[in-house]
Amino acid sequence: MGNYPCPCCGYIVFEFGPGSEDVCPICCWQDVTGDVIYPTERSAASDGPSLMQCQKDYIEIGVCNPRLEAGRRPSSDDVRDPDWFPITPDMVDCLPKRSTLGPESWPDEYLRRYYWKKDYFFKTQG
Numbered sequence: 001m002g003n004y005p006c007p008c009c010g011y012i013v014f015e016f017g018p019g020s021e022d023v024c025p026i027c028c029w030q031d032v033t034g035d036v037i038y039p040t041e042r043s044a045a046s047d048g049p050s051l052m053q054c055q056k057d058y059i060e061i062g063v064c065n066p067r068l069e070a071g072r073r074p075s076s077d078d079v080r081d082p083d084w085f086p087i088t089p090d091m092v093d094c095l096p097k098r099s100t101l102g103p104e105s106w107p108d109e110y111l112r113r114y115y116w117k118k119d120y121f122f123k124t125q126g
């Protein structure tokens with residue numbers, strides 16, 4: 001059990017906030033800041049799939065990317081962020097894009113970077 005949720009599977013597994021580059025032991029998603037901020041765009045770090053695609057793959061095949069080996073199954077000790085939910089297609093237009101929002105706009109407070117939190121930074125932008 002960690003302090004921060006994995007944005008891909010929702011389980012609270014990460015010791016550090018977004019950008020730690022740690023890998024989720026459950027879904028195998030790698031925690032890269034830009035991938036949380038731009039969840040519908042291809043991963044900046046690996047040119048891999050977007051967070052949104054990784055969520056779909058985790059739900060369908062149990063790992064965030066078919067090219068990776070599966071992580072472990074969640075146990076009864078694992079806690080899922082109760083607010084977390086996967087991105088749905090109708091949300092795509094409402095989430096930040098690299099072309100319109102640069103790193104200078106990213107909030108310092110980690111919890112505001114999560115699209116499923118009620119004080120998500122992008123909702124409150126002008």
Ligand SMILES: [Zn+2]
Nearest residue numbers: 006009024027
């Ligand atoms: Zn995960």
